[in-house]
Amino acid sequence: MKYANLVLSLASMSWAAACGSLTLTSQLDIDTQASCSTVNGDVKISSEYVGTLNLAGVETVTGAVNGAGLHSLSSINFPDLKLVAGSINLTGSFNDLSIPSLENVNGGFKVISTKNITCATWTKMEDYKRIRGKYECRALAPQESMH
Secondary structure, eight states: OHHHHHHHHHHHHHHHTEEEEEEESSHHHHHTTTTOSEEEEEEEEOTTOOEEEEOTTOOEESSOEEEEEEOSEEEEEOTTOOEESSOEEEEESOSEEEOTTOOEESSOEEEEESSOOOOHHHHHHHHTTOBOSOEEEEEOOTTSOOO
């Protein structure tokens, strides 16, 4: 009986740790999903997001991580993210992208900012085939277009 209770407890814990696709327009959207460690779907960052984005606790995204026109974001931080089953596509004017735990991206990786971001970490991941799709990471001069 104790074993059955343990299995039920663990099952309910893992159930509570998953959530559906997320659309992030502010830190409040993130805070309401604080117990989510797996996103079953996509993470979409709205172009309306202002300031610093800190999505702590999420370890797996079964879809993609997308954000276009992120000109009001200064920093994007996914401290616990290990796996993205889809692609990462982020464009805007952010100064920093931090995903220190990232191990694998099963799709492409496209990060373009008009600020002076560093791509060395991501280039190394691509070299080791931890990014399986098309790879593009660069800082654009302010006069270049991001379309």
